[in-house]
Amino acid sequence: MRALGLMSGTSADGVDAALLDFAAPGEQAYVGMYSQAFAAPLRDMVLAANGPLPVEQMAILDRHLGACYADVAQAAIAQMGPVDFIALHGQTIRHQPRAAPGFTLQIGSAADVAVATGLTVVHDFRRADVAAGGEGAPLVPPFHHYLFQNDQARVILNLGGMANLTWIPGAGDPRPLQAFDSGPGNVLIDAAVRLLSRGTAQCDLHGRLGAAGKVQEKPLMQWLKHAYFQQVPPKSTGRESFDDSLVRSWWADWAYGEADFVATITALTAGSVAEALRNWMPAASELLVFGGGAENPTLINALRAALPELPVRLGAQVSGIPAQALEALAFAWLGGQCLLGRSLPYAQVTGVRQSVVLGNILPGKNWPKLLAVLATYPEKAFINGH
Ligand SMILES: Nc1ncnc2c1ncn2[C@@H]1O[C@H](COP(=O)(O)OP(=O)(O)O)[C@@H](O)[C@H]1O
Ligand SMILES: [Mg+2]
Known part of the structure; x- marks a missing residue:
């Protein structure tokens, strides 16, 4: 069974597709990836959807995103070969799991993807977790556990728009998996660069601007007092x-140079990850970094400076899985768990009160054939370790 995972995160940079082969063990299950940036008008619509969003506009954005996901799926399949199903994360436009009632909303029409490809699509992964009292995020930690459990405890850091941390116990250690969002990943750095460049640049490419600036300690200390950083896990953010x-609002009060602003926001991002690790995670032997933020050397250097006690390594170099493929790959795996009707142990991760299967299944033309393939998988396949 082969699955294509499609991920478009809070960075709103575009869509990452990754192909997972369920027949191959552990890290070898990664087959390849395909990425496509959002066209500028779609990216602007996604970013604008943070503000007030009339229902017609949301319905239109849902179709535009669906068409984009369908294009990406077709291009990825043309490049990497056929798959048995697609796992579609969708675009998060709201995430307030702690409101009353809590909610999380991912859009991007799965029906468009199923119609364009003829394939079964698993989508809407977060809602059932919220319905059962969970944060609905982060969802990738059980996959981190499956792929990366080692003799000694390890931490996985995903630097997407937001940053999430997964602590994986060493083999034989009975302590449960732990994970939460530490706060911003690239989102504030991207926002600063967008602001300073008047929208002509979307990220601090290779961390060049941040590297040219000086970290200003006084505002840094002030920013680190943000209420989210004090919240006790399980927690997630957006x-x-x-x-x-x-x-x-920070820029309006800024008394230093532009490069210093980006450098200080980069230091805040790294500092909030380091504080979260010290406050809420058991000791580990190393930290593996994935996500687009792994491509920003200034951010990685800031992390190393903030965590002198912990070896910080680029996850792609350790595993051979590209930094921006891992999350898409995780959703491919989660799609398989859904199709097999399995719930995963999220209690320590999302705070969910009961075990629930995550995802909605939209049967495609290949549904009967897919059911026959699923029937060949034993109960414990690709859950516990390698
Ligand atoms: N070459 C690069 N230099 C600096 N930052 C980068 C680079 N490549 C990716 N990024 C950062 O990674 C982000 C995308 O990361 P990604 O893992 O796709 O996040 P998300 O899941 O939120 O979409 C970009 O917005 C950018 O901030
Ligand atoms: Mg992205």
């Missing part, structure tokens, strides 16, 4: 807490 408007 653009509701960290977005362009926060960066604009």
